[in-house]
Amino acid sequence: MTVYATYNIKGGVGKxxxxxxxAYLSARDGHRTLLWDLDPQSAATYYFRIKPKVKxxxxxxxxxKSDLARRIRATDFEGLDLLPADFSYRNLDLYLDxxxxxxxxxxxxLKPLRKEYDYIFLDCPPSISLVSExxxxxxxxxxxxxxPTTLSLRTSEQLRSHLLQGGPRRRLRIYPFFCxxxxxxxxxxxxxxxxxEMAYPALETVIPSSTVVEQMGVRRxxxxxxxxxxxxxxxxxxLWKEVQSxx
Amino acid sequence: xxxxTARIYLCSSREPLDRLKKKFAIRKEVQPPERWTLYDSFDWxxxxxxxxxxxxxxxxxxxxxxxxxxxxxxxxxxxxxxxFAREFPQGALRRxxxxxxxxxxxxxxxRLHSTRERLRVVDGRRKTVCRLQWSRARAARAxxxxxxxxxxxxxxxxxxxxxKPFQELTRFLENELGLQPEPRPLxxxxxxxxxxxxxxxxxxxxxxxxxxxRADEAARCIHRQLxxxxxxxxxxxxxxxxxxxxxxxxxAVRRTRSALAQIKGxxxxxxxxxxxxxxxxxxxxxxxxRDLDVYLLNLPGYRKDLPPDTRPGLAPLAEHLQRLKRDExxxxxxxxxxxxxxxxxxxxxxxxxxxxxxxTTLPNAARPIREVASERIWRAYRKVIDRGRSIDVRTAxxxxxxxxxxxxxxxxxxxxxxxxxxxxxxxxxxxxxKKLQDNLGDYNDYVVQQATLESIAAxxxxxxxxxxxxxxxxxxLLERLARKQQGERNRFSKRFAVFSNRENSxxxxxxxxxx
Numbered sequence: 094m095t096v097y098a099t100y101n102i103k104g105g106v107g108k109x110x111x112x113x114x115x116a117y118l119s120a121r122d123g124h125r126t127l128l129w130d131l132d133p134q135s136a137a138t139y140y141f142r143i144k145p146k147v148k149x150x151x152x153x154x155x156x157x158k159s160d161l162a163r164r165i166r167a168t169d170f171e172g173l174d175l176l177p178a179d180f181s182y183r184n185l186d187l188y189l190d191x192x193x194x195x196x197x198x199x200x201x202x203l204k205p206l207r208k209e210y211d212y213i214f215l216d217c218p219p220s221i222s223l224v225s226e227x228x229x230x231x232x233x234x235x236x237x238x239x240x241p242t243t244l245s246l247r248t249s250e251q252l253r254s255h256l257l258q259g260g261p262r263r264r265l266r267i268y269p270f271f272c273x274x275x276x277x278x279x280x281x282x283x284x285x286x287x288x289x290e291m292a293y294p295a296l297e298t299v300i301p302s303s304t305v306v307e308q309m310g311v312r313r314x315x316x317x318x319x320x321x322x323x324x325x326x327x328x329x330x331x332l333w334k335e336v337q338s339x340x
Numbered sequence: 341x342x343x344x345t346a347r348i349y350l351c352s353s354r355e356p357l358d359r360l361k362k363k364f365a366i367r368k369e370v371q372p373p374e375r376w377t378l379y380d381s382f383d384w385x386x387x388x389x390x391x392x393x394x395x396x397x398x399x400x401x402x403x404x405x406x407x408x409x410x411x412x413x414x415x416x417x418x419x420x421x422x423x424f425a426r427e428f429p430q431g432a433l434r435r436x437x438x439x440x441x442x443x444x445x446x447x448x449x450x451r452l453h454s455t456r457e458r459l460r461v462v463d464g465r466r467k468t469v470c471r472l473q474w475s476r477a478r479a480a481r482a483x484x485x486x487x488x489x490x491x492x493x494x495x496x497x498x499x500x501x502x503x504k505p506f507q508e509l510t511r512f513l514e515n516e517l518g519l520q521p522e523p524r525p526l527x528x529x530x531x532x533x534x535x536x537x538x539x540x541x542x543x544x545x546x547x548x549x550x551x552x553x554r555a556d557e558a559a560r561c562i563h564r565q566l567x568x569x570x571x572x573x574x575x576x577x578x579x580x581x582x583x584x585x586x587x588x589x590x591x592a593v594r595r596t597r598s599a600l601a602q603i604k605g606x607x608x609x610x611x612x613x614x615x616x617x618x619x620x621x622x623x624x625x626x627x628x629x630r631d632l633d634v635y636l637l638n639l640p641g642y643r644k645d646l647p648p649d650t651r652p653g654l655a656p657l658a659e660h661l662q663r664l665k666r667d668e669x670x671x672x673x674x675x676x677x678x679x680x681x682x683x684x685x686x687x688x689x690x691x692x693x694x695x696x697x698x699x700t701t702l703p704n705a706a707r708p709i710r711e712v713a714s715e716r717i718w719r720a721y722r723k724v725i726d727r728g729r730s731i732d733v734r735t736a737x738x739x740x741x742x743x744x745x746x747x748x749x750x751x752x753x754x755x756x757x758x759x760x761x762x763x764x765x766x767x768x769x770x771x772x773x774k775k776l777q778d779n780l781g782d783y784n785d786y787v788v789q790q791a792t793l794e795s796i797a798a799x800x801x802x803x804x805x806x807x808x809x810x811x812x813x814x815x816x817l818l819e820r821l822a823r824k825q826q827g828e829r830n831r832f833s834k835r836f837a838v839f840s841n842r843e844n845s846x847x848x849x850x851x852x853x854x855x
Contacts, residue, residue, distance in 0.1 A: 123412075123415055141467070142465040142466060142467035143465075143467060144465070163501075164501070165500055165501055166499075166500060166501030166502065167468075167499035167500040167501060167502065169460075169467065169468040174500055174501075313466075
C-alpha cells in the first residue's frame, strides 16, 4: 500500500481536484483505491455525491473507537472508495492532541486498511497543525499543488524548514507541482521554468488553469469522467504517470 | 474493498425491471455485448484451482482476466493471446499461471456471449447506492458453432457503506416480485450447456471396485478406464499441443501393461500374449519422443547449472534436440495412424466389453478381486523389500534400476485397488513409496541422461555436427549429472530405510498378508 497526501499550507490551490482525479485514475488502472477526505469543508466528498457525515464524528474516529473500515463508502466508480469528511474534522487537531503520540495516530488508523487497498489518497485541509504532522507520518509522498506565484514559492520554503525542524525523519518524498497555470502570463512561465531549482524540485507536469476543473463542482464528477479529452484531463493523466514513475 | 456478496436471481423477462423502476430511482447504462473465451488446460487445472481465465478481443489487443470465486484477481492487456504460462510477461499473473499450469497449454474451452443491461439505483444526491445487472448469455464449446441459451440472470451488487438500500431492494425483489435466487454459478450452467465436464478426465486411476467382484471383471473395469485415458490423449499428442498429452498417454499404456502382467490368471493366454505384445509396441513407438520432451523440458535447468560462460554453447543443442524431436514425432504419428494401432484399439475394446465366461479354467478369473489383489500386492511388496535389502554401496546400477521397476509395479497395484482398502492407509503407503520412487527415478534419469547426451554428442553426421563450444558445454553438463547421480545414490539407503520401517511394514502386513 502506498499513501499519497495532497497538501499545501495555502488553501484553494487545487489539492482536492488533484486528489479526486488521481484517485480516480488509480482506480481505473485496476488498483484498489481509497480517498480519505480530511478537510472539514468536504469538497472531495461533495464531488462524489456522498453525504459528508461520519457516524460518531472525528473524535471517535481518532480515538479508534469507531471502526474506520465501516465508515468507508463506495463511490460510483469501480475500485474507488471514499472515507467521507465530517464537519467535526475542524476539531481534528484537538482530538489528536488528546492522544498519546498524536503524530503517529493517522498511520496507526490506516494500518488495518493496508491489505485492502493498493493506494490511499489523503486530501488534507490547508494549515500546519497536528493534522498535517500526522499526515506527514502516514504518507509515503506529499503531492504539493502550487499556483506559480512568488508567495507560493515562499510556502515551499516554509514547508521545507518545517519538515527539517523535527530533526531526521523517515523518508517522506515531496513532489510539488504547478497548477492553475496560465501560459499567457509571463510570471507563471518564468516561475514554472525555475521549478526545478526550488527547495523541492517540482514535477514536470503542469496542470493548466481550466474551466473544466472548475466545472467539477457543477458536474460533481472527476474531470476525467465528463471531459476526458480536455487539456486538464491530459494533464492529470500525465501527472499520475509521473507520480507513479517517481515512486 | 469489502462490499458483501452479490445476489443473483433468475429473471427471464424485463417485467420485474419495469416494476422496479416504479419503486426506485433508477438510471440505465447501455452496455455493449461481450464475447469472452474461457481458457484452461486439457485437464482443467485452473478450474480445479477455483480459477477462471477469460479473454476477449478489444480493438486489436486481448483483454485477459483471471478470476477466483471472489472476483477479479489479475488482469492484463496483451497484443496477442499466449499458449503457455511461460510466454506471459513477467508478473503476478504469470507466476500464478505457472504455478497452476506448469507445462500445460492453455486451450480455448468455452465461448460466452452475453448482452447486458446495467442499472443503477440512486439516492436524492443522484449517488449510486446499488448496482443491478440483467444479463442474458449464450454458451458454446470453443471451436463449435452451436451455442445454447443460458438462464437470464439479475445480479444485485451491494456497494460498500450502502447496506440499507441493498437490503430494501433485495427484499422488494424477493417478496414483491417473487424472484428466485439462483445459487448455481453461471460458469457451471455454461459448462453443462456446452457439454463440458471438468471432472471427466483425470490422469489418475479412479475405479471403484466391490471386494467380491470377480477378478476378471475387476480387471476389465480397470482396463476400460485406462483405455479411456489412452484415447483421450491421442488427439493432443498427435498435434503436439503440450508434452503432458504424450506423458499421460504413455502412463496409461504402462499401467495397462502392468495390469496385464500383474493381475495374473484372469485372462486367457492367447489374448493376453497378443495384447501384451501390442501394448509393448505402443510403449516403444512413443518412447523416443518422450525422451526428447524430457530433455527439452530439462534444458532451462541445465543452463542454470552451468557456469555463465558455457551457457550459450547449449543453444545448438536445443536446436538439435528440436530437430530430432520433429523427426521422431513424425514417425510416432505414422505409427499411431497405422492399421496396427487401429486393430489394437478395436480388438482391445471388443475384448473388454465381452462378458466374463460363466465357467473358466483360469485360476483367478472367478475369485473375488479383494483376495487376488491382496495376494498380488503382498508379493510385489515382498519383492521390493527383498531386493532393496540386498543393495549396498557396491551394488551395480542395474540392480537399482530393477528395484525401480519393482516399485513401479507395486505402486500401480496399490492405485488400481485403492478402493478395496481403507483409503487413508493406502494413501499413506503410496506417499511413502513415492518418496523412494522419486529417489530411484532421479537416479535413473541422471544415468539415462548421461548416456543419451554422450550418444548425441558422439553421433552427428557431417551436416549436423555440433560446434566445439557445444561439446564443451555438454562435457560440463555430464560432470554435473554424474555428481547429481552420486548424490541420489548416497541418499538411497536412508530413503529405503524409511520406506521399510516398522510402521509401514506392519500396515502392509495388516492390509495384504493372508493368514
